[in-house]
Amino acid sequence: MSASHNPTRDTASARLVANRVLVTLLCAGLLAAWLLPFATMSPNRLASGQTVGLSEALSAWQAIALLALSAVLAVAALRRPLPRELAHGVVLLASLGLLLITLYSLGDYAQRTLVEKSPSARVSQGSAFWVMAFCCALAAIDAFQRASSGWLLRLGYMLIAGGSVAMLFASGHFDDLSIMREYANIRDNFSDQFITHLVLVGSALGPALLIGVPLGLLAHRHVRLQGTLFSVLNFFQTIPSIALFALLVAPLSALGNAFPLLGEWGIKGIGAAPAIIALVMYALLPVVRNTYAGLKGVPPATVEAARGMGMTARQVLWRVEIPLALPVMLSGLRIVTVQAIGLTVVAALIGAGGLGAFIFQGLGQYAIDLVLLGAIPTIVLAVIADFTLQMLVVLSKPAGTRR
Amino acid sequence: MSVSALSRPSFSRRALLILLSVLLIALVVGMEQLAPLFRALFPDQDPAMYERESFLNLTLAHLALVLVSSLISVSVGVAAGLFVTRPAGREFEPLVSTLAAIGQTFPPAAVLAIVVPVAGFGFIPTLVALVLYGLLPVVQNTVAGLGTVPSQTLEAARGNGMSAWQILWRIELPLAMRVIIAGVRVSVIINIGTATIGSTVGAKTLGTPIIAGLVGNNLPYVIQGAILVGLLAIVTDLAFERLERRFSFGESGAMA
Numbered sequence: 085m086s087a088s089h090n091p092t093r094d095t096a097s098a099r100l101v102a103n104r105v106l107v108t109l110l111c112a113g114l115l116a117a118w119l120l121p122f123a124t125m126s127p128n129r130l131a132s133g134q135t136v137g138l139s140e141a142l143s144a145w146q147a148i149a150l151l152a153l154s155a156v157l158a159v160a161a162l163r164r165p166l167p168r169e170l171a172h173g174v175v176l177l178a179s180l181g182l183l184l185i186t187l188y189s190l191g192d193y194a195q196r197t198l199v200e201k202s203p204s205a206r207v208s209q210g211s212a213f214w215v216m217a218f219c220c221a222l223a224a225i226d227a228f229q230r231a232s233s234g235w236l237l238r239l240g241y242m243l244i245a246g247g248s249v250a251m252l253f254a255s256g257h258f259d260d261l262s263i264m265r266e267y268a269n270i271r272d273n274f275s276d277q278f279i280t281h282l283v284l285v286g287s288a289l290g291p292a293l294l295i296g297v298p299l300g301l302l303a304h305r306h307v308r309l310q311g312t313l314f315s316v317l318n319f320f321q322t323i324p325s326i327a328l329f330a331l332l333v334a335p336l337s338a339l340g341n342a343f344p345l346l347g348e349w350g351i352k353g354i355g356a357a358p359a360i361i362a363l364v365m366y367a368l369l370p371v372v373r374n375t376y377a378g379l380k381g382v383p384p385a386t387v388e389a390a391r392g393m394g395m396t397a398r399q400v401l402w403r404v405e406i407p408l409a410l411p412v413m414l415s416g417l418r419i420v421t422v423q424a425i426g427l428t429v430v431a432a433l434i435g436a437g438g439l440g441a442f443i444f445q446g447l448g449q450y451a452i453d454l455v456l457l458g459a460i461p462t463i464v465l466a467v468i469a470d471f472t473l474q475m476l477v478v479l480s481k482p483a484g485t486r487r
Numbered sequence: 488m489s490v491s492a493l494s495r496p497s498f499s500r501r502a503l504l505i506l507l508s509v510l511l512i513a514l515v516v517g518m519e520q521l522a523p524l525f526r527a528l529f530p531d532q533d534p535a536m537y538e539r540e541s542f543l544n545l546t547l548a549h550l551a552l553v554l555v556s557s558l559i560s561v562s563v564g565v566a567a568g569l570f571v572t573r574p575a576g577r578e579f580e581p582l583v584s585t586l587a588a589i590g591q592t593f594p595p596a597a598v599l600a601i602v603v604p605v606a607g608f609g610f611i612p613t614l615v616a617l618v619l620y621g622l623l624p625v626v627q628n629t630v631a632g633l634g635t636v637p638s639q640t641l642e643a644a645r646g647n648g649m650s651a652w653q654i655l656w657r658i659e660l661p662l663a664m665r666v667i668i669a670g671v672r673v674s675v676i677i678n679i680g681t682a683t684i685g686s687t688v689g690a691k692t693l694g695t696p697i698i699a700g701l702v703g704n705n706l707p708y709v710i711q712g713a714i715l716v717g718l719l720a721i722v723t724d725l726a727f728e729r730l731e732r733r734f735s736f737g738e739s740g741a742m743a
Binding site (some may be wrong): 103104105108143211222226229230315318319322323324326327328330331333334337340424425426428430433434438440443444446447450452455456458459460462463466467469470 | 500537578579581585586589592593594595596597600601603604605608632676679680685687688694696697698700701706709710712713714716717722724
């Protein structure tokens with residue numbers, strides 16, 4: 085079939101439109117902007133409010149900017165006027181601009197309205213806001229992949245995008261938004277729980293690496309161990325997080341009761357101890373598996389050559405095997421870090437604290453802003469950790485094989 | 488690997504699967520019979536047995552949630568994976584793959600929490616969160632599995648005069664099935680765990696006694712719920728492992 089040689093079918097629309105993904109995203113974003121509420125106005129923190137459409141929420145220049153940038157995106161999606169590479173750059177900038185306009189307009193609307201209303205009134209983001217932001221982000225990601233840009237450019241763009249959003253937050257532009265008012269109420273507690281979250285993740289990763297890497301080495305050296313080791317670790321990974329946390333509560337509280345000294349050190353049923361132990365148990369499988377896979381990927385001829393040069397077993401391990409296995413081992417660390425950030429949310433249920441505390445507290449009071457204050461930072465944290473470690477994986481590869 | 492080296496672990500794993508399934512069923516049906524044991528272990532706790540709902544009902548509710556969400560995830564996920572690997576949808580493949588990869592870095596508990604403002608409390612938001620999250624591994628593995636089919640094989644099938652449909656049904660899907668099932672396995676296991684957390688947003692699952700126990704400081708409740716849900720996940724995982732092995736065409740089987 086000729087279709088396999090020419091992926092885009094030669095129809096009238098294919099001759100006109102070069103980027104159907106962008107067209108789809110643009111249509112979805114505009115449809116949401118037209119049909120769904122952009123913001124919600126409520127009289128106080130817990131009451132449900134009335135919805136506000138985009139046309140009502142935007143000032144004149146914001147509406148014009150929004151339409152202009154959408155038009156730029158529409159032109160960039162066409163086959164004709166712009167050359168391909170230029171079109172990708174234009175899409176990248178326009179989608180970032182659109183995202184910033186969307187964010188800015190929401191904050192601006194909150195500022196304008198709340199001047200006239202009672203101080204307890206709340207303005208929060210509506211579903212159209214989320215869909216528009218989501219479509220902008222997707223358009224940017226897609227443009228990146230089409231431009232086949234290197235990791236340095238990707239890092240630069242991430243910093244610019246993240247930096248401009250952070251500046252909008254820092255300038256106090258969003259302070260009148262409901263979620264930021266909620267944040268102002270819990271500011272001190274928020275930074276405490278945020279740090280607790282990071283400490284929990286960190287104190288689980290340390291032991292996981294200290295135990296997991298040697299286990300991976302052992303699995304590589306002794307083939308007979310593998311089956312048992314991997315099935316036991318897979319068991320841990322399979323047990324649902326909350327069940328593993330909960331199952332550790334009982335033995336640890338028994339230990340703490342039996343030996344009061346241990347209890348004083350923090351080894352008791354509720355709190356950080358069961359959380360960290362469970363996180364380590366979850367982290368072991370990816371660490372061990374990737375250490376093993378990384379070592380297994382080292383070409384035997386290379387090891388042979390190193391031995392031939394007179395290196396001792398220890399030198400071969402540290403100077404040849406581990407450096408070559410490092411990228412795969414670091415991808416294991418990446419999986420584990422992202423996973424631990426997510427699982428720590430659940431640890432809040434056994435009293436370990438962390439950002440999950442806000443989520444479950446918010447769910448209990450039906451305070452949606454509080455839920456989002458727990459959930460969004462966790463997601464951002466996970467995405468940032470994933471991106472950073474991905475960069476490290478790239479950098480740890482021998483020069484010349486980086487992509 | 489020789490045949491004997493392979494058959495022995497798989498035999499013991501089948502025995503393990505049967506053993507744990509029997510244990511799971513026995514505990515689901517007969518947990519109440521263990522009341523004296525829990526009373527002896529936790530003399531200060533009263534009641535020492537979760538009685539607000541039978542464990543059979545909780546397990547069935549949990550399974551229903553996971554089953555419905557997995558059915559939706561698998562059908563939508565495989566369809567999406569098929570779409571982006573056909574000529575008509577290939578343009579969407581990079582974006583969908585990236586989305587599936589980034590989406591899986593989102594913590595399941597956070598996804599559950601974010602669905603609540605949109606869908607409210609109870610069965611529905613949990614279902615929505617499970618479907619959304621469960622989609623990602625299925626899409627990812629469908630794309631990956633179809634990508635492993637050698638191009639010579641496809642070329643040969645075309646040369647034999649097979650239509651695009653025939654190639655899909657008789658060549659591509661059977662060859663990709665093992666990887667697709669691996670994706671379904673990940674999706675279902677994550678969903679069993681997330682459904683447990685679903686009890687914090689009001690869904691009736693095996694997490695209900697765990698949360699009740701944690702809130703009311705009642706350890707027996709916690710243990711009863713946690714053992715059942717842990718066993719359920721392990722039994723499901725072992726069953727999927729066997730299913731996956733059935734679709735590995737003459738390969739030397741999984742690593743462990």
